[in-house]
Amino acid sequence: MADVFLARDLLLDRPVAIKVLFDQFSKDQQFVERFRREAQRAANLNHPNIVSVFDWGEESGTYFIV
Secondary structure (H helix, E strand, C coil): CEEEEEEEECCCCEEEEEEEECHHHHCCHHHHHHHHHHHHHHHCCCCCCCCCCCCEEEECCEEEEC
8 A cells, every 4th residue: 555664854853754655546536535534534643652643745646644
């Protein structure tokens, strides 16, 4: 479904994980909507054992969650 990468937020100087939706799923609007809902629901969770969602979006047809 997606790859997850370790990255660095250069503005806040902190490590972040970036989940990038596989290209073949980016062309399926139902799958993109599912990915968006995942980001929205995860962003509403607050627990020490669950990573925080800082952003979600699309750049040149690539969908991501940070």
